[in-house]
Amino acid sequence: MPADTPHLHLLAKAPLAGQAKTRLTPLLGAEGAANAHAELVHHCVANACRALPAGHITLWTALNHTHPLFGELHEQFGVMLAPQPEGNLGDRIRHALNSACGPAMVMGSDCPSITSDLITTCAQQLSTHDVVMLPAEDGGYGLIGTHRDYPGLFELIPWGSDRVLSATRQRIEALGLHASYPATVWDVDRPQDWQRWQAIKSSV
Incomplete structure (x- = not known):
């Protein structure tokens, strides 16, 4: 791999019933929602x-840092495991990005529209841009990558709202950073998102 190949950080909750993908519970039940989350993380x-x-x-x-799913993924794929720190989403994204030297990307684990080809594209774009980001249909983003620490990208952002993307893009512009937005993606939060994902799986 090229010397400037970025490190990719994936954020994932343990698939605990009643604590993971709770907005899918009306469709799948608490246990079913947790199983759906486990499937998304594996994917x-x-x-x-x-x-x-x-x-x-x-x-x-x-x-639950010792959940069997995480051990299975480590054994099957060889990925490294690390516990997320305390703090809001911005704190955790920034911590992951700065956990090692060099370019890095962070993405959630519930965004099946981020394909392997799209990850490759983001890695390539990061080699010529300060920031790479995949805007999400719900007003957030599915992936962000940087070369170094830009604290302003993650401060006072309305996490969990539909204004995350717009607020972050304003920060990018204010900081004078050169950004790439290769594609718009979608994640699985609501029952209709899960049904959309199931329809895509059944068509391939």
Whole structure:
């Protein structure tokens, strides 16, 4: 791999019933929603490992760092595991990006529209841009990558709202950074998102 190959950081909760993908509960039940989350995390890790060597991928765990799913993913794919720190989403993204020297990208584990090809594209774009980002249909983003620490990208952002993307893009412009937005993606949060994902799987 090229010397400037970025490290990819994946953020994932343990698939605990009642604590993971709770907005899918009306459709799938608490246990079914947790199982759906586990499927999404597995799919995310598999896609990541098609794009980058496992040694360039860290899965950052939450809720239960010793959950069997994480151990299975480590054994199957060889990705590294690390516990997510305390703090809001911005704190955790920034911590992951700065956990090692060199370019890095962070993505969630519930965004099956981020294919291995798209991860490769983002890695390539990061070699010629300060920031790479995949805007999400819900007003957030599915992936962000940087070369070095830009604290302003993650401060006072309305996490969990539909204004995350617009606020972050304003920060990018204010900081004078050169950014790439290769594609718009979508994640699985609501029952209709899960049904969309199931329809795509059944068509391939």
